[in-house]
Amino acid sequence: MRDGYQDDLHRLNRQLAEMADAAAEAMRRASRALLTADLPVAEQVLGADDELDARRAACEEDAYALLALQAPVAGDLRGVLAVVYCAEKVERMGDLAAHIAGTARRMHPDRVVPSELESVFTELGAETAGMADRVAELIRGGGQGGYAELRRTDETVDALHARVLATITAPQWPHDQRVAVALTLVTRFYERFADQAVSVSRRLDFAATGDLPG
Template sequence: MRESFHGDLARLGEQLGAMCGLAAEAMRRANRALLTADLQLAEEVLTGDDQLDRAREACEEQAQSLLALQAPVAGDLRTILAAVYCAEKIERMGDLAAHVADAARFTHPDHAVPAELEGVFTELGEIGAGMADRVGELILGDAEGGHAELDETDHAVDALHARALAAITKDDWAHGVQAASNLALLARFHERFADQAVSVAKRLEFAETGRTSTT
């Protein structure tokens, strides 16, 4: 019975890891659509968001079944409850990627990101997607230390977010108020995507160790 239970736990982890892969790919594709004004790619990201929604529902159903049928305690209970929490956060990461894709669709055929900020938004997308990939590795491997690692990476995202905001609020900003507002939202979507990844890493570490990171 316990062997079957831990097999079910492992499958739950695999589901969460797959969700991280979907979120990472959604952000990569959304950011590519944003930077290239690719309407078809943006539409594909928006359509694909349902897949993450269904994956979250499947994780929650699996977790609820384990809670009802196995009555887990201690570390196993932490793991199951963490899975529910993490599934919600990862699904939210997918929503944020979809928001980026929606911005690309809204501004098409124009480019939402002016040339002087393309580098900033390229980095934001790459770092955020990489954080999602790393969360997937933590889920399937050793989560201890993962929160501190991703929290450090998040500092780079915060710095890029600040650079974007500084650029759009300069006196010599040449692209108008509407563009500035759109870019502020886009930078926020990227920043929140990274924040969700950090939050998942923190909960994973707690589930594994029973300790809450102080970083």
């Protein structure tokens, strides 16, 4: 192994883990803005999204430089390529959190989530932010063993997503179409955020073991 390669790879993984930390914080703040109609918090999430985009670009640039200078093979190559793949997914997680915050801003001063769905969206926010936290832990810990766990959490998010859709399409739904459309979009953003986290954990597992989990 060339001198300095492992240090460079560890630095790449730190960058990626910090991106996951930022995505988790973005989701927490976006959920708070959504549930409380907190416009300043929504604006914070939207402003921070540019920074996450820049982190992704820097992460990819460093990864490509490492590929060019060190020409890693086998497991080392998987590790570098996993960073490139996962950086895109984590950046997308940040985008989805920003979409939630954008919905809160667009609906302000009204709250997006009616009282009867507050507990569901509180749980959606907690579950998805927790998935991003877990992704960061997996990156820092070598990447192996988180896929099955996050798949199970994703199933919980899917069930919450289905619960929201069932509620807003029920004949007794008391709110107008504008609210229903906003909730349809927002719950999809949560669901896609969870999917991206699962995708990251799957690629991390592959990078660590050489086997792509099914």
